[in-house]
Amino acid sequence: MESTFKWRDEWLLGIPTLDNQHQKLADCLHRLVTECTRLHGQNGNDNGSENDTETREALMKLLDELCARTRAHFSIEEDMMLAANYPRYADHRREHVMLLAELTSTFAAPIKDGRCNMNPEILGALKSWFIVHVAHSDRQFANWLKRDIHTAAAHDPTGGSDNVLSLNDNRD
Numbered sequence: 001m002e003s004t005f006k007w008r009d010e011w012l013l014g015i016p017t018l019d020n021q022h023q024k025l026a027d028c029l030h031r032l033v034t035e036c037t038r039l040h041g042q043n044g045n046d047n048g049s050e051n052d053t054e055t056r057e058a059l060m061k062l063l064d065e066l067c068a069r070t071r072a073h074f075s076i077e078e079d080m081m082l083a084a085n086y087p088r089y090a091d092h093r094r095e096h097v098m099l100l101a102e103l104t105s106t107f108a109a110p111i112k113d114g115r116c117n118m119n120p121e122i123l124g125a126l127k128s129w130f131i132v133h134v135a136h137s138d139r140q141f142a143n144w145l146k147r148d149i150h151t152a153a154a155h156d157p158t159g160g161s162d163n164v165l166s167l168n169d170n171r172d
């Protein structure tokens, strides 16, 4: 249970900005699952800590952090796609809108209402939410971006150094 969001190097995309943010998102998800499980139990059984105001407040803070990090991350990704003229930008942006809606309605709202427990079904859905985005959609973009940069560098007398600089940006 606790290792569901433990970082795996197979999730690395080779784009430091994105990898750095994905690692922070995974860490935030890991803390959220751990805290939620502590509060409600793995199968929705009350652990006897429902009135633990401190734990509940910590959970709300984690939820806010996850939503804020996700929004910021999607926004930076979209900026990178626009700057690179990524041909699948519109599809990827649509996916971001759906993922954000799912995050707030499927996961965040029940937790805020005190109804959520990290049962296997919710945990599986949350894992898919993260993995589909990182391992599929973002990998597509990363592969395209890396290929594009190699192509640009091959035709650029400066070696495409400007593009490489933008990839090493480690914005949070």
Ligand SMILES: [Fe+2]
Pocket (backbone or CB within 6 Å): 018, 022, 073, 077, 133, 134, 138
């Ligand atoms: Fe991403």
